[in-house]
Amino acid sequence: MDILFKVLIDPFLQMGAMPDLFVQTIWDGFVTGVLYALIALGFVLIFKASGVFNFAQGIMVVFAGLTLVGLYEMGLPAPLALLVTLGVMFVLALAIERVVLRPLVNQPDIILFMATFGITYFLIGLGELIFGGNPKQMITDQLFLPRGAIEVKMLGGFVQFQKIDIAAAVIAVVMIVALAVFFQKTRIGRALRAVADSHKAALSVGISLNQIWVIVWFTAGIVALVTGIMWGARSDVSFGLQVIALKALPVLILGGFTSVPGAIVGGLIIGIGEKLGEFYWGPLVGGGIESWLAYCIALGFLLFRPQGLFGDKIIERI
Amino acid sequence: MSSRLKGLGLAASVLASSLMLGAPQVVAQESIYVPLFTYRTGPFAGSGIPIADGMHDYLQMLNERDGGIGGVKIALDECETGYDTKKGLECYDAVKPKNPVMVNPWSTGISLSLIPKASVDKIPVLSMAYGLSASARGDVFPWVFNPPATxxxxxxxxxxxxxxxxxxxxxxxxxxxxxxxxxxxxxxxxxxxxxxxxxxxxxxxxxxxxxxxxxxxxxxxxxxxxxxxxxxxxxxxxxxxxxxxxxxxxxxxxxxxxxxxxxxxxxxxxxxxxxxxxxxxxxxxGIGTDYPALKDIQKLVVDKGLSKSPKEKVGELLYNRGVYNAILIAEGIAQAQKITGKKVVDGSDVRRGLENINLDEARFKAIGLPAFAGNLQLTCKDHNGHRAxxxxxxxxxxxxxxxxxxxxxxxxxxxxxxEAAKEYGEKNAGWPKRSEACDKS
The missing domain is CATH 3.40.50.2300 (Response regulator)
Structure with missing residues (x-):
């Protein structure tokens, strides 16, 4: 009975007893979820357009962040470093399309997936060769990102909102809206959606697959840069971030591999879910459950919706 | 979707297992082979890089300044573990045929995996201030050393x-x-x-x-x-x-x-x-470069482009931690040469050498590191020192x-x-009783 009380009742009593901490946990989970969603967004964009599960998205986050800080350390002013980093991500997209994707057209998905492993190890090596393996501090001030915290007294305690977290949430929302407008309202966006629906149909109406792939990989590169800046500002830009990027996997399982809203909602569910789980239920099993709880949440959803929350239901005739 | 994901997972495993190490290098006969397990990549590189640099640069400095230890060059070799136990064991398998005089795992996980191998392969494990605390007991773990404190x-x-x-x-x-x-x-x-x-x-x-x-x-x-x-x-x-x-x-x-x-x-x-x-x-x-040996490192290694460390990082805390580790390596080898009278020593000799380390004030001064750290004396029974x-x-x-x-x-x-040493022996059935004789110190 004691264990049932601890699992089913006590966490909720704690939430009621310390509501400020409950709000703080939700906020921390929300911000983490937003960042997970950004990473997942990079995966979704590429999966939609090319059917490739891009394992390299995590290292793209690290590589973009490292390039930005590395260029700044080499003496470029921050805004210029930012522009050059965008240029590097564009060149990377171009190179991936020319060197990796184009020669592998019509190959099975698994071959393309393996190719993204190759891209991962190439970027790890390239990043370490140019910028070294040491973690780097994000150039928060130089990018005019806010520092410090706002403490709001509420519910008999206080809730702390880090300014960088608020900025991360705002930037993520702006980015998602911009992507939505890009997809819905522009010619290229419509072409992207056409490619996502059917490569062959898109080709038949004169859409250039190669061009679309470059645009999509570049867009994923921009998303990676924003994620690298935001997560780098919260901790450091280090190769450890690529491990966190794997948290996008349960987000994708939950939200569906092809859905932008799914990536966002999935990210938030995983982010908030794992923080609540770790904070209220973690102590019951000695803590440290965050790393696998996300997968449990995603698997729980899978039982009921195998295609994810917003993913396309695939029905194939046998 | 599930079969697709399974396929992806399988492919990932195959790729991961295919990350093999390079072919072993040939080690010159008249040298003492000291492999350094390091991590300059991955999430632990921030800690691993300065330590790797400190270890490498001190031993390289001995090669440049003194022609090695006791007139024998040290053959240095780095193996990247990424702080991953599996990769660490691959490193161990790669260096073992080259007769290393010791291994420095730089990971508690790798150390724990190497402890049972050490006595079988006759390769001492030096886990400086990390690893299994109980391995301080030299009578139970004659091949493992974890000075200066657990x-x-x-x-x-x-x-x-x-x-x-x-x-x-x-x-x-x-x-x-x-x-x-x-x-x-x-x-x-x-x-x-x-x-x-x-x-x-x-x-x-x-x-x-x-x-x-x-x-x-x-x-x-x-x-x-x-x-x-x-x-x-x-x-x-x-x-x-x-x-x-x-x-x-x-x-x-x-x-x-x-x-x-x-x-x-x-x-x-x-x-x-x-x-x-x-x-x-x-x-x-100590921290900083205000020691003759550190100055020698700057002059003979860093300035000559033989180090991977930027000059300004020499003397930082973890760099000097690497130097301390290298001092233990060098002292173990020097003691082994002294005890056995041999110039080119092997793992068994160095095990004895490590058991006879006596780094007192005079010795620290003699090696160009006056007052760098407190005294450290290891013995047959005490492989740690339990220093303050x-x-x-x-x-x-x-x-x-x-x-x-x-x-x-x-x-x-x-x-x-x-108690922990006893438990380790009980849990690992057939854990051998120490058969190695103790040297008179």
Whole structure:
């Protein structure tokens, strides 16, 4: 009975007893979820357009962040470093399309997936060769990102909102809206959606697959840069971030591999879910459950919706 | 979708297992082969790089300045482990045919895996201030060395310091001490002693494990700290965990002068973190380049382009930690040459050499590192030394030593070590009794 009380009742009593901490946990989970969603967004964009599960998205986050800080350390002013980093991500997209994707057209998905492993190890090596393996501090001030915290007294305690977290949430929302407008309202966006629906149909109406792939990989590169800046500002830009990027996997399982809203909602569910789980239920099993709880949440959803929350239901005739 | 994902998973495993090491290099006959297990890549590179540089540069300096040790060149070889036990074992298999005189795993996980192999392959394991605490018992683990202090000694010193801060050890009764740790072999190592101390001294212990994949995502742990309000926080962290923990502690306004770490954070982990002033940690050796041997490193190794370290990083805390490790390597080899009369020594000789290390004030001065660290004498029975360490504090720009050397608590640590060594023998059926003779020191 004691264990049932601890699992089913006590966490909720704690939430009621310390509501400020409950709000703080939700906020921390929300911000983490937003960042997970950004990473997942990079995966979704590429999966939609090319059917490739891009394992390299995590290292793209690290590589973009490292390039930005590395260029700044080499003496470029921050805004210029930012522009050059965008240029590097564009060149990377171009190179991936020319060197990796184009020669592998019509190959099975698994071959393309393996190719993204190759891209991962190439970027790890390239990043370490140019910028070294040491973690780097994000150039928060130089990018005019806010520092410090706002403490709001509420519910008999206080809730702390880090300014960088608020900025991360705002930037993520702006980015998602911009992507939505890009997809819905522009010619290229419509072409992207056409490619996502059917490569062959898109080709038949004169859409250039190669061009679309470059645009999509570049867009994923921009998303990676924003994620690298935001997560780098919260901790450091280090190769450890690529491990966190794997948290996008349960987000994708939950939200569906092809859905932008799914990536966002999935990210938030995983982010908030794992923080609540770790904070209220973690102590019951000695803590440290965050790393696998996300997968449990995603698997729980899978039982009921195998295609994810917003993913396309695939029905194939046998 | 599931079969597709299965396929992807299988492909990932195949790729991971295909990451093999390079072919072994040929080691010159008239040299002593010392492989260095390092990690210059991955999430632990921030800690691994300066240590790798310090180890390499000191031994390289001996090659340049003295022609090696006892006139025999040291054949240096680095193997990248990424702090991954599996890769560490691959490194071990790669270097074993080249007759290394010892291995330095630089990971508690790798050390634990190598302990059973050491006596079979006759290759000593030197796990400097990390690894299995119980391996301090030379009579049970004749091939394993972990000087100058075990993780349990480190914990005892921290608790003693916290006692002093509170007005006496007895004043810890009723206090709450939080322990944030890397949720792997290293971080779990001191928990049994911590729990025992909590019981005996009457303080409450709160555990905050940080899973390896969440090192840069610690907000939950620190939110729990905010809820529990421990009187002190103790940290055993490594790699990307340390800077993130310091930042998160600042974020929740945890008083930094109540936050004490074991000896692993470096300048990189804290420099530039606003609000980190006051953070404390254990250390046992000098920082900076104001030593003749460090000057020689700068002149003969760094300036000649033989080092991977930027010049300004020479002398930093973890760089000098690497130097200390290299001193132990060199002393073990030098002692082995002295005992056996051989110039080119092997693993069995160096095991004896390590058991006869005697780094006193005069010896530190003779090797160009006067007053670099406290005396260290290892024996046949004691492979650790259980040496004292001091507390240093971050003043916003550099580390400042704030205490004298704090002795560990042998009355608590020794029985626990004895018990752990006994348990290890019982759990590993057929653990051999020491058959190696002891040298007269």
């Amino acid at each position: 993780y349990w000694d480190g914990l005892a010193m921290i608790i003693r310091y916290l006692g002093t801060e509170s007005g006496g050890l007895e004043k810890l009764k009723g206090k709450k001490i939080g322990y944030i740790y890397f949720d792997g072999g290293f971080g779990k190592e001191p928990i049994p002693l911590f729990e025992q101390m909590a019981k005996e001294m009457g303080f409450e212990l709160k555990l905050y494990p940080v899973p390896p994949g969440e090192m840069q995502n610690q907000s939950s742990q620190w939110l729990s700290v905010r809820r529990d309000r421990p009187d002190f926080m103790v940290m055993y962290g490594w790699g990307a965990m340390n800077p993130t923990a310091i930042k998160e502690a600042v974020k929740i306004n945890y008083p930094m002068d109540k936050f004490v770490s074991i000896w692993w954070p470096g300048e990189n982990d804290i420099n530039g973190t606003e609000g980190a002033k006051g953070f404390k940690m254990l250390n046992w050796h 360490a001091f507390i240093q504090q971050w003043d916003g720009a550099k580390w400042v030593k704030i205490t004298d050397f704090i002795e560990p608590m042998p009355e608590k640590v020794k029985p626990a070590l004895d």
